[in-house]
Amino acid sequence: MINPVNMWGLGSRRIELESDRYILHVDRVASTMDTARKLLSKGDRQVLAVAAGFQTKGRGRRGGAWVAPPDSCLLITYFLPPTPSATFDAQQISFAAGVAVAQAITSATDGEITPKLKWPNDVIVGNKKIAGVLIEIATGVEPDQIVPLVGIGINVNVPEFPADIADVATSIELETGLLCDVNSLEEIVRKNLLMLAEEGWQEVLSLWRSYDATTGIRYTMDHEGNRVEGIAVGISDSGALQLRVGDTILETVAATSSAG
Ligand code: BTN
Numbered sequence: 001m002i003n004p005v006n007m008w009g010l011g012s013r014r015i016e017l018e019s020d021r022y023i024l025h026v027d028r029v030a031s032t033m034d035t036a037r038k039l040l041s042k043g044d045r046q047v048l049a050v051a052a053g054f055q056t057k058g059r060g061r062r063g064g065a066w067v068a069p070p071d072s073c074l075l076i077t078y079f080l081p082p083t084p085s086a087t088f089d090a091q092q093i094s095f096a097a098g099v100a101v102a103q104a105i106t107s108a109t110d111g112e113i114t115p116k117l118k119w120p121n122d123v124i125v126g127n128k129k130i131a132g133v134l135i136e137i138a139t140g141v142e143p144d145q146i147v148p149l150v151g152i153g154i155n156v157n158v159p160e161f162p163a164d165i166a167d168v169a170t171s172i173e174l175e176t177g178l179l180c181d182v183n184s185l186e187e188i189v190r191k192n193l194l195m196l197a198e199e200g201w202q203e204v205l206s207l208w209r210s211y212d213a214t215t216g217i218r219y220t221m222d223h224e225g226n227r228v229e230g231i232a233v234g235i236s237d238s239g240a241l242q243l244r245v246g247d248t249i250l251e252t253v254a255a256t257s258s259a260g
Helices: 004-008 032-041 090-108 172-176 182-196 201-210
Strands: 010-016 022-029 047-055 074-079 116-118 122-125 128-139 145-154 218-223 226-235 241-245 248-252
Touching: 022 032, 032 047, 032 074, 032 128, 032 145, 047 182, 074 182, 090 116, 090 122, 090 128, 090 145, 090 182, 090 201, 145 182, 201 226, 218 241, 218 248, 226 248
Parallel strands: 022 047
Antiparallel strands: 010 022, 047 074, 074 145, 116 122, 122 128, 128 145, 218 226, 226 241, 241 248
16 A cells, blocks of 8 residues: 555655644655645645755746755745635735744854845845745635645755855855754744744734845836836835835835845
């Protein structure tokens, strides 16, 4: 008989949690986002997250790739509780996840790293990215409900990056000179995320702002049919980016930082 856990990929195992939930860990998958969707479509309600040792098609925001060396990083997709599609707030979940990751890196490194957040949700140290967050939704699970999928990639035990991204990427190992236990880091991220996902928007926004390093960064955005460049001056009360373009302050939810 096929062990149902093994159908999800090479070397998969369940990590049982204190609750009646579990994390499915798979040595190698295309993307934990896709495996998460498959698990949901099979009706599995006990799984809390899908983690991978290696992804062959890891996804980043804006259709980009997320590449991480094998068995050295946190690559995970969490399922948040199903929520009515009408009340789902992607901005809130995204900010909550960014804060959860920034807090977790700070605490796992005993404050040796104090990352910042760059809108919309890059977790950075200096001007280099140490972690990223990808929010997707799964529909059709329950009528009129969606399941938020929170994909998190943290660069943990990576001693160096390829030359083409070495200027823009960093890792916990590079910043501290120390190896960090990925499972312990995951536990902190999980606890933070589940707690913050229950918080109201004002609390999440205020925490996010306490990590914010967006002001002064250059972004480009579409405005009246043109691509315009501006300098970030803040984050609005709804979580939108505020850009100074010439003499005007524009608000947008779809800007790209000029540095990537
Ligand atoms: C970003 O571009 O900043 C978001 C990166 C998100 C990467 C994580 S790794 C685990 C999960 N699975 C994926 O394919 N992507 C997310």
